[in-house]
Amino acid sequence: MNKTSWFNVVSLTLGFAFLYIPMIILIIFSFNESKLVTVWAGFSTKWYGELLHNEAFLNAAWVTIKVAVFSSTIATVLGTMAAYVLVRGGRFMGRTLFSGMIYAPLVMPEVITGLSLLLLFIGIGLDRGVLTIVLAHSTFSMCYVSVVVSSRLVTFDRSLEEAALDLGCSAAQAFRLVTLPIIAPAVISGWLLAFTLSLDDLVIASFTTGPSATTLPIRIFSAVRLGVSPEINALSTIMIAIVTFGVITASLITKHQMVRQKREEQEAVRS
Amino acid sequence: MTTVEFEPWDDPQEKPLIHFQNVTKKFGEFTAIDNLTIDIYEREFYALLGPSGCGKTTLMRMLAGFETPTTGKILLAGQDIAPVPPNKRATNMMFQSYALFPHLSIWENIAFGLKREGMAKPDINNRVDEMLRLTRLEQFARRKPHQISGGQRQRVALARSLAKAPKLLLLDEPLGALDKKLRQETQFELMDIQEKTGTTFVIVTHDQEEAMTVASRVAVMDHGKIIQVATPDRIYETPNSVYVADFIGDVNIIEGTTSAAGEDSYSIDWADGLAPLKATSSVSFSDGQKCHLAIRPEKVAISTDKPEGAANTVQGRVLDIAYLGNISTYHVELPSGEVIKAQAANTRRISRRSYTWEDTVWLSWTATAGVLLAS
Ligand SMILES: Nc1ncnc2c1ncn2[C@@H]1O[C@H](COP(=O)(O)OP(=O)(O)OP(=O)(O)O)[C@@H](O)[C@H]1O
Ligand SMILES: [Mg+2]
Numbered sequence: 001m002n003k004t005s006w007f008n009v010v011s012l013t014l015g016f017a018f019l020y021i022p023m024i025i026l027i028i029f030s031f032n033e034s035k036l037v038t039v040w041a042g043f044s045t046k047w048y049g050e051l052l053h054n055e056a057f058l059n060a061a062w063v064t065i066k067v068a069v070f071s072s073t074i075a076t077v078l079g080t081m082a083a084y085v086l087v088r089g090g091r092f093m094g095r096t097l098f099s100g101m102i103y104a105p106l107v108m109p110e111v112i113t114g115l116s117l118l119l120l121f122i123g124i125g126l127d128r129g130v131l132t133i134v135l136a137h138s139t140f141s142m143c144y145v146s147v148v149v150s151s152r153l154v155t156f157d158r159s160l161e162e163a164a165l166d167l168g169c170s171a172a173q174a175f176r177l178v179t180l181p182i183i184a185p186a187v188i189s190g191w192l193l194a195f196t197l198s199l200d201d202l203v204i205a206s207f208t209t210g211p212s213a214t215t216l217p218i219r220i221f222s223a224v225r226l227g228v229s230p231e232i233n234a235l236s237t238i239m240i241a242i243v244t245f246g247v248i249t250a251s252l253i254t255k256h257q258m259v260r261q262k263r264e265e266q267e268a269v270r271s
Numbered sequence: 272m273t274t275v276e277f278e279p280w281d282d283p284q285e286k287p288l289i290h291f292q293n294v295t296k297k298f299g300e301f302t303a304i305d306n307l308t309i310d311i312y313e314r315e316f317y318a319l320l321g322p323s324g325c326g327k328t329t330l331m332r333m334l335a336g337f338e339t340p341t342t343g344k345i346l347l348a349g350q351d352i353a354p355v356p357p358n359k360r361a362t363n364m365m366f367q368s369y370a371l372f373p374h375l376s377i378w379e380n381i382a383f384g385l386k387r388e389g390m391a392k393p394d395i396n397n398r399v400d401e402m403l404r405l406t407r408l409e410q411f412a413r414r415k416p417h418q419i420s421g422g423q424r425q426r427v428a429l430a431r432s433l434a435k436a437p438k439l440l441l442l443d444e445p446l447g448a449l450d451k452k453l454r455q456e457t458q459f460e461l462m463d464i465q466e467k468t469g470t471t472f473v474i475v476t477h478d479q480e481e482a483m484t485v486a487s488r489v490a491v492m493d494h495g496k497i498i499q500v501a502t503p504d505r506i507y508e509t510p511n512s513v514y515v516a517d518f519i520g521d522v523n524i525i526e527g528t529t530s531a532a533g534e535d536s537y538s539i540d541w542a543d544g545l546a547p548l549k550a551t552s553s554v555s556f557s558d559g560q561k562c563h564l565a566i567r568p569e570k571v572a573i574s575t576d577k578p579e580g581a582a583n584t585v586q587g588r589v590l591d592i593a594y595l596g597n598i599s600t601y602h603v604e605l606p607s608g609e610v611i612k613a614q615a616a617n618t619r620r621i622s623r624r625s626y627t628w629e630d631t632v633w634l635s636w637t638a639t640a641g642v643l644l645a646s
Contacts, residue, residue, distance in 0.1 A: 157368070157370065159366050159368050159370040160370050160372060160373075162335075162337050162357070162366070162370065163364075163366060163370035163371075163372070163431075164372075164383070165336075165337075165356070165357040165358045166335055166336075166357055166358070166362075166363060166364050166384075167358075167363065167383050167384030167387055167431070167435070168358050168384055168387035168388060168435070169358055169387055170358060173387070177383075178372055178374075181374045182372075182373065182374055261373065261374075263417070264373040264374075264415065264416070264417040
């Protein structure tokens, strides 16, 4: 690389500032002593303490975590299965259509996904609550999992599964004993991705929730309409921390583990 | 080595273990296996030889159950094996790419098939240890496949396929990455296993010497077809085509036209101004038919003076000498421009060699030395 030009430095700084200044302000003000969010009155962690006594927020947090754990687990199972069939299933009728369709929810506006799920739940007479949010979240995060897992599967050496079959495994055993352990990093990072997606979803959750189940993003959103409180800043800071942790872990797993495993796998076959 | 003649293919009573019946395998428009019919007998060591891409691996994969014939049938002990899935076949395959499980240790790789069989723990331990000893991998048992060398990986793949002691073993280039000494030792181990267990082996190799050493019969393939199947000595001594003669070992091919010269004996016009060559053949040729005379270099004698009483003699000039240690190959250019190779044992020290570059020498061979081939 030649010398960093001024243009590059400026655009990089502006870009990052644009992205992160709002979040940094939020994090800073979550440690504000004052009740007024815009006036700095010294450092304090009291709003984090207050949070622990706010029943409404704690309930919402509990609902959110339940939803995220269940929906990301369902999405991982379904997404992995879909990826496996699409990559390994050979040619079957409508395969191209199916593999195109699995990516559709990625680009579908959330409002539309939410609305259509709402109509479905009303149509089949399902009471809205935790269950419906779990179903809705599984639906939209499944395709993310399947994208991550199938990109791993296409580079997976098919002869490993054949060797397992040759040594007496049934197809299911071959998947469990050979394929799954090898693609595990991709599956785990798919799960983490689904988990964080579920954690911060507001739109689809609002559409599919009922009075009994309020997730954290919904609770925050409605609280903010009555005015921003430092408590919300604190809560948001915690969520930023969790999401950041999830995303970073997912990408680290993807990078390190998968690169290592792929190398091992390639070395295990003849070069 | 067995003292009893093992030639089930000559015995009409004997039923083949594997029978390919007009098997064709197509990948899209491409024909990988072309109307192939072969028999492989129990306890055979059947070697597949042929250029890259001729369909050797495809043939094995059909036996293992990973590919199904497009047309034709494969019978195992008289039964059509098409409906039997790979995990239910009494065959094990050693993959050309090894296909070792990267997440398992060498020990676990070898034990994998035994565990699926539900073998008892102590038996598995014994069997794996035996395999490790056989392939000299004892000190690598705890390592992962990416922590060992290429030749060691090849031995793991071999050990893994041998471990289950299947009825039919398919080895796709099992020894290619080993050094010569280890390769020879492993060849003898394989022959030993074969004799002890009576396993039937189908082996792909690019090494003719290996095929010659281990095989009961050699099948030479080209473009999805079997060109010739015969015992190693017959493949070498009586190839059925120029292709086979050229593929196995070193050979001189002389083109000419035949004319009858007595019973089973022909004289061959091959170059203007030179005496016709004499050759015998049990296959009959018509007068004026185009033919190829294939002669192995070691059957051509080289001398300074014209040998007396030889059926065929030609004179030429030494163009090149390839020194191979125990023997040397002399490339001799004839006045007609053709180059004929002759081999002679180096019984003397190289400095005392009788012929050198540019020397005029005589080449001679008997009427029975060569094989007369139509194509
Ligand atoms: N799945 C496949 N799809 C399309 N073509 C294939 C497939 N498998 C093999 N072929 C083709 O069939 C032919 C025979 O392949 P095969 O692997 O049997 O060759 P081989 O004799 O084992 O060669 P080598 O000695 O290089 O291993 C090749 O031309 C190959 O390109
Ligand atoms: Mg091959």
